[in-house]
Amino acid sequence: MSRRTKKTNVSVMTSRKRLVFFFAIVIVLFIVLAIRLGQIQIINADEYSSRALEQQTRDVPITAKRGNIYDTNGKPLAINQSMNTIWVRPAEVAEREKKEEGYTQQMASVLAGILDNLTEEEIYETITSDTSLLRLQKYVDDEKTELVREAVSDGTVTGLQISETVKRYYPMGAFASHVIGSTNDDNNGMSGIELYYDKYLTGTQGRWIKNTDASGRNLTNGIEKYYAAENGLNLVMTIDEVIQHYVESALEQVQLDTNAERAMAIVMEPSTGYVLAMACYPDFDLNDPRTPLSESEQEALEGMSDEEKVEYWNEMWRNPLVNDTYEPGSPFKLVTTSIALEEGLTSVNDSFYCAGSLNIAGTKLSCWRSYNPHGAETLAQGVANSCNPVFVTLSQRIGIDKYYEYLEQYGLMDNTGIDYPGEASAILQSKSSAGPVGLATISYGQGIALTPIQVITVLSSLGNGGKLMQPHLVRELTDDEGNTVEEFEPTVVRQVVSQQTADDICMMMEGVVSHGTGSAAYLPGYRVGGKTGTAQKVVDGKYTENTYSSFFAMAPMDDPQVAVLVIVDSPQGVHYGSQTAGPGAKSILSNVLKYLKVEPVYTDEEKAEAETDVVTVPDLIGKSYASAAETLRKLGLTAIACPSGNEDFEVIDQYPKGGTELAAGNSVCLYSQ
Numbered sequence: 001m002s003r004r005t006k007k008t009n010v011s012v013m014t015s016r017k018r019l020v021f022f023f024a025i026v027i028v029l030f031i032v033l034a035i036r037l038g039q040i041q042i043i044n045a046d047e048y049s050s051r052a053l054e055q056q057t058r059d060v061p062i063t064a065k066r067g068n069i070y071d072t073n074g075k076p077l078a079i080n081q082s083m084n085t086i087w088v089r090p091a092e093v094a095e096r097e098k099k100e101e102g103y104t105q106q107m108a109s110v111l112a113g114i115l116d117n118l119t120e121e122e123i124y125e126t127i128t129s130d131t132s133l134l135r136l137q138k139y140v141d142d143e144k145t146e147l148v149r150e151a152v153s154d155g156t157v158t159g160l161q162i163s164e165t166v167k168r169y170y171p172m173g174a175f176a177s178h179v180i181g182s183t184n185d186d187n188n189g190m191s192g193i194e195l196y197y198d199k200y201l202t203g204t205q206g207r208w209i210k211n212t213d214a215s216g217r218n219l220t221n222g223i224e225k226y227y228a229a230e231n232g233l234n235l236v237m238t239i240d241e242v243i244q245h246y247v248e249s250a251l252e253q254v255q256l257d258t259n260a261e262r263a264m265a266i267v268m269e270p271s272t273g274y275v276l277a278m279a280c281y282p283d284f285d286l287n288d289p290r291t292p293l294s295e296s297e298q299e300a301l302e303g304m305s306d307e308e309k310v311e312y313w314n315e316m317w318r319n320p321l322v323n324d325t326y327e328p329g330s331p332f333k334l335v336t337t338s339i340a341l342e343e344g345l346t347s348v349n350d351s352f353y354c355a356g357s358l359n360i361a362g363t364k365l366s367c368w369r370s371y372n373p374h375g376a377e378t379l380a381q382g383v384a385n386s387c388n389p390v391f392v393t394l395s396q397r398i399g400i401d402k403y404y405e406y407l408e409q410y411g412l413m414d415n416t417g418i419d420y421p422g423e424a425s426a427i428l429q430s431k432s433s434a435g436p437v438g439l440a441t442i443s444y445g446q447g448i449a450l451t452p453i454q455v456i457t458v459l460s461s462l463g464n465g466g467k468l469m470q471p472h473l474v475r476e477l478t479d480d481e482g483n484t485v486e487e488f489e490p491t492v493v494r495q496v497v498s499q500q501t502a503d504d505i506c507m508m509m510e511g512v513v514s515h516g517t518g519s520a521a522y523l524p525g526y527r528v529g530g531k532t533g534t535a536q537k538v539v540d541g542k543y544t545e546n547t548y549s550s551f552f553a554m555a556p557m558d559d560p561q562v563a564v565l566v567i568v569d570s571p572q573g574v575h576y577g578s579q580t581a582g583p584g585a586k587s588i589l590s591n592v593l594k595y596l597k598v599e600p601v602y603t604d605e606e607k608a609e610a611e612t613d614v615v616t617v618p619d620l621i622g623k624s625y626a627s628a629a630e631t632l633r634k635l636g637l638t639a640i641a642c643p644s645g646n647e648d649f650e651v652i653d654q655y656p657k658g659g660t661e662l663a664a665g666n667s668v669c670l671y672s673q
Contacts, residue, residue: 063085063163063164063165063166063187063205063229064202064203064204064205064229064230064231064232065080065166065203065229065231065232066080066166066168066183066187066201066202066203066231066232067200067201067202067203067231067232067233067234067235067477068080068234068235069180069193069194069201069234069235069237070234070235070236070237071236071237071239071240071241071244072236072237072238072239072240072241072274072276072475073240073241074236075241076171077170077171077172077175077176077180077237077239077241078168078169078170078180078194078286079168079169079170079171080166080167080168080169081166081167081168081169082164082165082166083138083139083140083141083164083165083166083167084139084140084141084142084145084162084163084164084165085135085137085138085139085140085162085163085164085165086115086135086136086137086140086145086148086160086161086162087133087134087135087136087160087161087162087163088126088127088133088134088136088159088160088161089132089133089159089160089161090126090127090128090129090130090131090132090134090159091132091159092158092159093107093127093128093158093159094128096158096159104124104127104128105124107123107127107156107157107158108120108121108123108124108127110151110156110157111123111136111148111151111157114144114147114148114151115136115137115140115144115148116137116144117137118136118137123136127159133161136160138165138185139165139167139185145162148160148162149162166187167187168182168183168187168194169287170182170285170286170287171643172241172642172643173285173286173287173643173646174283174284174285174286174293174643175241175244175245175248175286175642175643176239176244176248176278176279177283177284177285177286177289178192178278178279178280178283178317178318178319178321179192179193179237179239179278179279179319179420179473180192180193180194180286181193181194181195181196181286181317182194182286182289182317187202188202189201189202190289190317191317191421192317192319192420192421193235193237193419193420193473193474195421196419196420196421197235197419197474200232200233200235200477201232201233201235202232203229203230203231203232203233204229204230205229231480233477233478233479233485234477234478234479234480234482235474235476235477236474236475236476236477236478237473237474237475238269238272238274238275238276238472238473238474238475239275239276239277239278239473240276240277242595242655242669243267243276243277243591243592243595244276244277244278244279245640245642245669246277246587246588246591246592246595246640246667246669247265247267247277247278247279247588248279248281248283249587249638249640249667250265250566250584250587250588250591251263251264251265251279251280251281251566251584252281253583253584253587254281254566254568254580254581254583254584255281255282255568257580257583258568258571258572258573258574258580259571259572259573260568260569260570260571260572260580261569261570262280262281262282262320262568262569262570263280263281263566263567263568263569263581263584264279264280264281264320264321264452264566264567264569265277265278265279265564265565265566265567265584265585265588266278266321266452266453266456266564266565267562267563267564267588267592268456268457268460268471268562268563268564268565269561269562269563270460270461270463270464270469270554270560270561270562270563271464271469271490271560271561272469272472272490273457273460273469273470273471273472273490273491274471274472274475274490275418275453275471275472275473276562276592277588278319278321278473280319280320280321282294284316284317289313289316289317290309290313292316319420320452320569321451321452321453322418322420322422322423322424322451322452322453323422323423323424323451324424324451325424325425325426325427325449325450325451326449326450326451326452326535326537326548326567327445327446327447327448327449327450327535327536327537327538327548328445328448328450328455328533328535328548328550329444329445329446329533329534329535329548329550329577330386330444330445330517330531330532330533330534330535330577331445331455331459331531331532331533331550331552331565332442332443332444332445332448332450332455332533333383333386333391333443333444333445333531334383334459334462334505334508334509334531335406335410335458335459336391336394336395336398336403336443336444337379337383337391337394337505337508338462338496338497338501338502338505339394339398339402339403339406339497340394340397340398341497341501341504341505342406342497342498342501343398343402345394345397345398346379346394346397347379348378348379348380348504348507348508349378349379349380350378350379351376351377351378352376352377352378352379352382352387352389352390352393353375353376353377353389354367354369354373354374354375354377354382354385354387354389354390355373355389356369356370356371356373356389357370357389358388358389358392358393358440360392360396360436360437360440361435361436361437363437365388365389365392365437365440365441366388367387367388367389368386368388368534369385369387374387377390379508380507380508380511381511383508383509383511383512383516383531384508384511384512384515384516384517385516385517386512386516386517386531386532388444391443391444392440392443392444394443395439395440395442395443396436396439396440400431400434400435400436400439401431403439403442403443404431406496407428409468409494409496410458410461410468410496411454411457411458411468411493412426412428412450412454412458413426413428416451416453416454416457416470416471417470417471418453418470418471418472418473419472419473419474419488420473423451423453424451426448426449426450426451426454427448427449427450428448429442429447429448434447445533445535446535446536449538452565452567453471455552455565456471456552456563456565457469457470457471459531459552459554459563459565460554460560460563461496461497461502462497462502462505462506462509463502463506463529463554463557463560463563464502464560465499465502465503466495466496466497466498466499466501466502467492467494467495467496468492468493468494468495468496469490469491469492469493470490470491470492470493472488472490472491474488475487475488476488506529506554506557506560507557508529509529509530509531509554509557510527510528510529510557512529512530512531512532513528513529513530513553517532517578518530518531518532518551518553518578518582519578520532520551520578520579520582520583520585520586521551521553521582521585521586521589522586523555523586523589523590523593523600524600524602524606525600525601525602525606525607526555526556526589526593526598526600526601527555527556527557527558528553528554528555528556528557528589529553529554529555529557529560530551530552530553530554530585531551531552531553532550532551532576532577532578532581532582533548533549533550533551533552533577533581534547534548534549534550534575534576534577535547535548535550537569537570546569546570547570547571547575548567548568548569548570549567549568549571549575549576549577549580549581550565550566550567550568550577550581551564551565551566551577551578551581551582551584551585552564552565552585553585553586553589555589555593555598556593556598561593561596561598562589562592562593562596564585564588564589564592566581566582566584566585566588567581568580568581568584587667590663590665590666591666591667594656594662594666595655595656614661614662614663614664615635615636615637615661615662615663615664616659616660616661616662617635617637617654617656617657617658617659617660617661617662617668618631618632618635618658619654619657619658619659620632620651620654620658620668620670621651621652621653621654621658622650622651623650623651624648624649624650624651625639625641625647625648625649625650625651625670625672626647626648628651628654628670629647629670632668635664636664636665637662637664637665637666637667637668638665638666638667638668639667639668639670640667640668640669640670641670641672642669642670642671642672643672646672649672650672651670651671651672652671652672653670653671654668654669654670654671655668655669655671656668
């Protein structure tokens, strides 16, 4: 074999080896590819199918509108304001980043210049997360939303979606703030009625599911499903917006006059248990519930730690009329009197003697007028004089077992069941620990702590023929068309005392106002009954120098239409309820009775006096608030801005209407919206 032939054979063999090697590599790669393809298409098929579907699927939440809240006459107290929510798909942002390095940081910078309260760093962190869909910002107004749309349209930003949402809005600001309560950033009830009825108000969120390409265009064979949102139900409250305004105005004046920590009040309809007004002053703006209305309080809040702020907010939002207890003092004497009358242990003209004090089981219990004892008096006079020894004597006749039976009958061993969150329970001594001294002090309203809603509910039963009613703040639930879905009818809990006993108590309450300690609530032309109260305030289990000064009143006493309880927390200077809470109760009663069209019946003397003070309310619609207020001032009337806190507006409505005759000293509500 020649050398050349030998060389050729070697070359051929080498080529063949290379070809076989190359072919082997191809086969190996093919096997690896086949394995990988099998792994993708068979083993991990569900995972990749899910990823593809996720990239193609747009799941846009459709926000349900929270139900509105109205006063008893349909005046909106809480409504929804249309806003927008910006959503982001980080996966789409990441895809753009692969093509354009530095794009994500640029997008964060652009959005930070448009959106409020979000820094560039916060936006960057959100749009680079590994979540498929994230909310970037909620409650974006239309102006900023349009800027975002433009940025999406020109390609400056990508992966964004915009959906319509709603934000809770309270058209009257601080109006009835402790009753209505507020919502959090997710539109869920946070306090008050908003919290108690949250499941009815919330509704059910809808969804819009569709398949799209990377540009957001619907795929030809893609799915598209739309699940409509179901809006929440509306609440119609028992609160009457006009009466609530009268109450809030009166409390503001009481707090100013007494320099008290707080002034609070409830107005109830005795025959139904419906709460017509409930207020506590100082209040807070429902549209900005974390910012105190007082500038000094705002400054103090800014210096607090996060824990202290939470504690402060909870205290500011807390409704003491339902959530807190206090010693009621003298108004509770009416309960003791009713028990003794019902059990036949006394009568209206029964005789008593006040020597200034009584000795009970070795303890001296004094009358508030121990320096000048009342001496001989009837039961009716004892009630009018608020004489402690009279009620101590009655409690001894009743005995502790029977007394506690009636406390249970009056519902004081339980909550009232009012439709409001966090109702507190009464604080009562047990029968075994109370003893004769405990029973004696309870008889005149000390050594027992009740919520204000309990006190007015119990005392209102005496103006309702002895029938105890369950208090209510909401009258009915309605749908979007205004149809009633559920109605909360007045509920009689039980008959506690007889009609005769209730009538006797009403007669004696009237005597308290006409010639007793409650004369501050006297109103010419109206039969007003009442009871004053001054009880020491308990702090950390000890009595302090501060007081809860109160005044309970009802009118007209021949057919009570309205009951009022005014409580002044820690008034400075004068502490007596007749002088601190009495003027507020009188102001509320005067305005409310006229609003309810309860006609006065004057004696000849009262009629002559009343006619000299009557003025005709002018038509003020179209005038500025300042001008209208000055016109009313000259007539001896007071203007109330509705909503409060704003005195720079044009009057669009008023109550009472122009042409109404009104006694000087009364108020006129002027509306801006």
